Amino acid sequence: MKVRIKFAKQGAMKFVGHLDIMRYFQKVMRRSDVDIAYSEGFSPHQKMSFAAPLGVGLTSRGEYFDIEVNSTESSKEMLRRMNETMVEGMEVIRYRLLPEDSKNAMSIVSEADYLVNFRKGKEPCSDLKNQFEQFMAQEQIEILKATKKSEVVVDIRPLIRSFEVRNDGIFLKLATGSENNLKPELVVDAFCEYLSVQRKPFDLLTERLELYGKNENGDPIPLEDFGVDLD
Amino acid sequence: MRKLALSDEILLSIEKPARYIGNEVNMVKKDFNKVDIRFAMCFPDVYEIGMSHLGIQILYDMFNKRDDVYCERVYSPWLDLDKIMREQDIPLFALESQQPIKDFDFLGITIQYEMCYTNILQILDLSKIPLLAADRTEDDPIVIGGGPCAYNPEPLAPFFDLFYIGEGEMVYFELLDKYKENKANDGTRHTFLEMAAEIEGIYVPMFYDVTYHEDGTIRSFEPNHQNAKKIITKQLVMDISNTYYPDRPLVPFIKATQDRVVLEIQRGCIRGCRFCQAGSVYKPVRERDLDFLKEKAYNMLKNTGHEEISLSSLSSSDYSQLEGLINFLIDEFKGKGVNISLPSLRIDAFSLDVMSKVQDVRKSSLTFAPEAGSQRLRNVINKGLTEEVILNGAKLAFDGGWNRVKLYFMLGLPTETVSDMQGIALLSEKIAELYYQIPKDQRIGKVSVVASTSFFVPKPFTPFQWASMNTKEQFLSKAKIVNDKMKEMLNKKSLKYNWHEADVSVLEGLLARGDRRVADTILYAYRLGCIYDAWGESFDYDKWEQAIKATNIDMDFYITRERNTDEILPWDFIDVGVTKQFLKNEWKKAKKETVTPNCRMQCAGCGVAKFGGGVCFESKN
Numbered sequence: 001m002k003v004r005i006k007f008a009k010q011g012a013m014k015f016v017g018h019l020d021i022m023r024y025f026q027k028v029m030r031r032s033d034v035d036i037a038y039s040e041g042f043s044p045h046q047k048m049s050f051a052a053p054l055g056v057g058l059t060s061r062g063e064y065f066d067i068e069v070n071s072t073e074s075s076k077e078m079l080r081r082m083n084e085t086m087v088e089g090m091e092v093i094r095y096r097l098l099p100e101d102s103k104n105a106m107s108i109v110s111e112a113d114y115l116v117n118f119r120k121g122k123e124p125c126s127d128l129k130n131q132f133e134q135f136m137a138q139e140q141i142e143i144l145k146a147t148k149k150s151e152v153v154v155d156i157r158p159l160i161r162s163f164e165v166r167n168d169g170i171f172l173k174l175a176t177g178s179e180n181n182l183k184p185e186l187v188v189d190a191f192c193e194y195l196s197v198q199r200k201p202f203d204l205l206t207e208r209l210e211l212y213g214k215n216e217n218g219d220p221i222p223l224e225d226f227g228v229d230l231d
Numbered sequence: 232m233r234k235l236a237l238s239d240e241i242l243l244s245i246e247k248p249a250r251y252i253g254n255e256v257n258m259v260k261k262d263f264n265k266v267d268i269r270f271a272m273c274f275p276d277v278y279e280i281g282m283s284h285l286g287i288q289i290l291y292d293m294f295n296k297r298d299d300v301y302c303e304r305v306y307s308p309w310l311d312l313d314k315i316m317r318e319q320d321i322p323l324f325a326l327e328s329q330q331p332i333k334d335f336d337f338l339g340i341t342i343q344y345e346m347c348y349t350n351i352l353q354i355l356d357l358s359k360i361p362l363l364a365a366d367r368t369e370d371d372p373i374v375i376g377g378g379p380c381a382y383n384p385e386p387l388a389p390f391f392d393l394f395y396i397g398e399g400e401m402v403y404f405e406l407l408d409k410y411k412e413n414k415a416n417d418g419t420r421h422t423f424l425e426m427a428a429e430i431e432g433i434y435v436p437m438f439y440d441v442t443y444h445e446d447g448t449i450r451s452f453e454p455n456h457q458n459a460k461k462i463i464t465k466q467l468v469m470d471i472s473n474t475y476y477p478d479r480p481l482v483p484f485i486k487a488t489q490d491r492v493v494l495e496i497q498r499g500c501i502r503g504c505r506f507c508q509a510g511s512v513y514k515p516v517r518e519r520d521l522d523f524l525k526e527k528a529y530n531m532l533k534n535t536g537h538e539e540i541s542l543s544s545l546s547s548s549d550y551s552q553l554e555g556l557i558n559f560l561i562d563e564f565k566g567k568g569v570n571i572s573l574p575s576l577r578i579d580a581f582s583l584d585v586m587s588k589v590q591d592v593r594k595s596s597l598t599f600a601p602e603a604g605s606q607r608l609r610n611v612i613n614k615g616l617t618e619e620v621i622l623n624g625a626k627l628a629f630d631g632g633w634n635r636v637k638l639y640f641m642l643g644l645p646t647e648t649v650s651d652m653q654g655i656a657l658l659s660e661k662i663a664e665l666y667y668q669i670p671k672d673q674r675i676g677k678v679s680v681v682a683s684t685s686f687f688v689p690k691p692f693t694p695f696q697w698a699s700m701n702t703k704e705q706f707l708s709k710a711k712i713v714n715d716k717m718k719e720m721l722n723k724k725s726l727k728y729n730w731h732e733a734d735v736s737v738l739e740g741l742l743a744r745g746d747r748r749v750a751d752t753i754l755y756a757y758r759l760g761c762i763y764d765a766w767g768e769s770f771d772y773d774k775w776e777q778a779i780k781a782t783n784i785d786m787d788f789y790i791t792r793e794r795n796t797d798e799i800l801p802w803d804f805i806d807v808g809v810t811k812q813f814l815k816n817e818w819k820k821a822k823k824e825t826v827t828p829n830c831r832m833q834c835a836g837c838g839v840a841k842f843g844g845g846v847c848f849e850s851k852n
């Protein structure tokens with residue numbers, strides 16, 4: 001049985017990197033007696049795969065990983081068990097059964113929502129709303145991207161699927177995944193370049209809100225919607 | 232949510248910020264305003280090392296069982312953060328509450344190896360606690376030291392208010408009660424130290440005076456306070472199946488050195504290796520009950536979610552119920568994706584059988600610790616491992632599919648000759664030859680024999696506490712002799728030889744057998760910028776040399792000089808149970824190449840039977 005788990009990562013946990021979060025959840029499986037399936041071989045490992053790594057320093061309300069289990073209780077019970085062994089700042093919010101033929105989360109991720117805030121005193125300009133809207137009104141937003149061999153100019157405008165300057169920060173829906181991947185940092189780089197201002201170090205507070213994958217019609221839907229709650 | 236002591240800017244600009252945020256699984260949460268005693272437990276090395284230490288996990292659990300105490304943790308900030316904290320004047324803080332160490336009642340430091348001494352000063356300094364106990368005021372925590380290096384606390388004496396000599400489980404609660412009592416009576420720091428000096432196992436350095444002869448040896452070591460005991464007796468737990476052991480050890484987020492459940496199956500060792508301090512100071516052997524261990528193994532795996540469990544002891548093969556324990560672990564946990572790791576097993580049919588069950592034979596290697604290259608020298612050090620036993624073990628293992636062997640030796644042991652050194656190469660060669668006797672079609676590739684040597688450092692409370700230690704030059708020329716001989720061997724392509732840094736060993740020698748005068752050198756070296764001396768990247772021998780010179784330390788006096796058995800040694804005021812007379816006899820026997828049987832073969836009357844338990848009374852039950 002395939003199960004998709006959604007979790008939030010808040011507070012001080014943003015300083016724990018992706019690999020360590022993976023190790024953390026491997027231990028959560030054992031602490032909360034999730035009947036997870038193991039691979040064959042001399043040193044078996046848990047069948048678990050994460051959707052998209054989250055950088056150190058970012059919080060999130062919508063992280064995902066998939067597991068394979070041999071048996072399971074209801075979603076409610078599994079969430080309760082796992083949350084009983086969580087540390088402060090980590091919370092498991094969905095536990096959903098996936099159809100047997102589902103692709104894993106990593107391979108279908110297409111977009112991610114972010115909420116970006118500038119720290120106090122580190123804003124690049126005063127009328128953020130206006131300026132950002134003008135920045136986004138450009139037909140092309142070109143940035144220099146360093147590749148292994150050289151630097152290439154890329155247009156990131158199409159990778160910014162939507163945006164909104166809200167009271168609680170700049171909302172960005174960005175292309176994410178193996179094909180196209182845009183980090184909010186790069187958007188801010190481009191924005192500052194557009195303003196012709198130097199970026200201030202550690203200027204951002206960024207939260208990932210949700211991850212999306214393409215369904216069979218090619219439409220992006222939240223990863224949690226691929227599965228169903230177990231009663 | 233807790234507010235972190237460090238800003239996001241700092242945490243995002245240093246390596247592994249998760250070292251400093253606390254919040255780990257099984258971290259104890261209490262309101263620090265609502266307890267009577269705040270205790271900061273420190274391991275003066277980087278987080279990943281400190282978090283791997285079992286002793287702290289035991290004490291953390293034990294202290295926090297008391298509602299009136301909140302025990303928190305603190306480790307050495309790594310070099311990157313150290314620099315930032317000094318530049319920005321940020322006080323060192325505890326991981327749990329993220330509050331300054333300076334506000335605690337106690338700072339307890341476990342002292343596991345000599346090369347962390349400058350890190351102790353780093354901890355004090357960053358905490359803004361005066362480095363010298365004499366300069367501390369009512370606003371400073373009581374600084375207490377414990378652990379193996381406390382068996383010669385003298386080089387650290389001026390930096391500590393007190394030392395605790397013995398196993399942590401024993402007298403801490405009495406100490407904490409006295410502290411509360413003193414507080415209730417509006418007592419001062421000084422009155423507390425006076426009360427503490429009366430507790431068994433507690434040593435208050437400022438209550439003792441040392442005088443010296445002209446030749447530098449100690450003339451007298453006397454208490455200068457009526458409460459101070461003339462002799463401090465080591466305290467140890469006799470019933471170790473009815474004592475503190477955590478059910479919920481802390482689980483770090485980042486990979487620690489010891490990323491597994493650790494099950495301490497026994498304390499002490501029956502084998503009286505004459506170079507081994509742990510073997511001497513943790514005597515007598517006390518075994519833990521099988522049922523106790525089974526229950527702890529189960530609870531700890533369940534509560535941590537670790538995927539590995541490891542047995543810990545000085546010599547696991549001597550644990551009398553080893554077979555039952557290992558079978559239990561395999562039956563109970565192997566099918567649940569839990570790895571079982573078995574260090575320090577003697578190689579024989581039984582251990583090879585269990586090893587083949589719990590690890591991948593092709594990926595694992597066999598480990599032998601002959602410690603010396605010849606039988607003669609092994610008799611000197613009382614290492615009861617013969618060449619025959621090693622070769623038989625290797626043969627069995629090769630037949631079982633193993634083809635990697637690691638050998639551990641020491642260079643610089645007392646009475647060592649060139650042929651003892653060359654014996655290291657010869658033994659390695661014999662093992663390789665043994666492998667190639669197997670018909671070619673039954674071998675799996677080549678054999679790899681890796682011999683490593685460390686340099687022998689004489690330690691207090693061993694029969695070699697009087698021995699002369701080699702200089703750096705002697706060490707390196709000995710390593711060269713071994714290396715040259717290795718190159719002459721027929722199977723040299725299958726042999727590999729590694730040796731340790733000699734600088735560090737010499738310094739370790741100074742600190743291990745130093746007296747109070749060496750404290751100046753440590754302080755001087757720290758002022759020059761020495762920290763993390765146990766780490767190759769930051770160890771700076773030139774600075775240490777400068778400190779040694781500036782503080783007039785005669786290295787011959789501390790390193791190469793063979794001590795007279797009549798002289799007062801800096802640690803003589805401590806009674807570890809093993810008598811000085813026994814050690815003297817052992818020193819004599821060593822020089823005569825005579826072995827002493829282990830405790831189970833025949834009691835050697837070392838003196839620790841007075842503690843009334845353990846192996847000393849096994850046959851008499």
Ligand code: SF4
Nearest residue numbers: 515830834835837847
């Ligand atoms: S008194 Fe005898 S049995 Fe006990 S530790 Fe000493 S030598 Fe071993």
